Amino acid sequence: MVKSDFGYNSKVEGEVIVTRADAVVNWVRSHSVWPMPMGLACCAIELMASGGSRFDISRFGMEVMRFSPRQADCMIVAGTVTYKMAEVVRRIYDQMAEPKWVVAMGACASTGGMYRSYATLQGVDNIVPVDVYISGCPPRPEALLDGMMLLQEKIRNEGGSLRRTFRGRTVETKIVS
């Protein structure tokens, strides 16, 4: 958390914390990332290892892997995306609720990797907007955790969290009090 987000002095302000709505919303979002594991190849094995006890992705508040896109807000594309699979990846992305983020895990998801071939999509950013690219073939779980922390950093610094413009349309989040 950036210090300036909260101006809190208990002697002066008692039990009241003053902040910006964006900062609170971003803080909540960044510590409750629900990833949707789009495991397509060997990167998915490292993704599974990240969820295990040794690397323990839950230390960073993103262990709630959901296999339904409607319950997830961060798609981790782990593996080679073929043109045949590209349609599925895009549809699953479309089914995720706003706000949503995409992590391209590994060389294949980022650029097509070693597959310079007629069958392989040359980077998942050709069909969905990607927020974080993670290098490696496959990346170590530490690299995935680092990438996910970068994503948290990005979420924390997003402006206009309640009103985001995405591909020409505006998505508004309502706060019900």
Place this chain on the structure above:
Amino acid sequence: MDAATLLSRFPATQDLAGKDMPTFRVAGADLLAAVRFLRDEQGFDLLADLCGAEWQDRPTRFGVVLHLLSTAGKEYVRLHVDAVNDRVPSVAALHPGANWHEREAFDMFGIVFEGHPDPRRILMWDGYPFHPLRKDFPLAGIEVPLPAADVAAVTGQTVEPAPMMGGPFVSQGGKMSEGEPSALDQSWNEQQPKA
């Protein structure tokens, strides 16, 4: 493996004198009967492999190669079949395991397996216009629309030829290094900076 019976019962069969296992060229018309003979009378009860092949220098461009294993006799036999007019009879009725192999050979080479129970593509999507393992198909691919029209409309993406960056990189032959893979210039490392 009783080669004499196979050759006498199917006169069009040709012994190719395989170096690693008995190898025969079987006529397409004889294929089903020959596979049935090998399965029921010679004990070749397992279809180990079925694959397509392309020979550019032969009158029949495509062929199919079958490997049959006798689990009791512990021996293999290899059958070559020429795909005359790109057609070969399907052996999926005799060996159910041939089903997906034949679909792959159809997908990659365009060999039509007559009598196949489910003659669809298996790797590329339905409606893909090419057969990618043919020798005249470029490795990078040929531009075609994405299979899903709505996804293509939203993303503006097509199935593009892959950037080959000067590849494919093929070894030119010659002597191969037997050492561990390492940098050519070993004069500097983490401890010793480059001069």
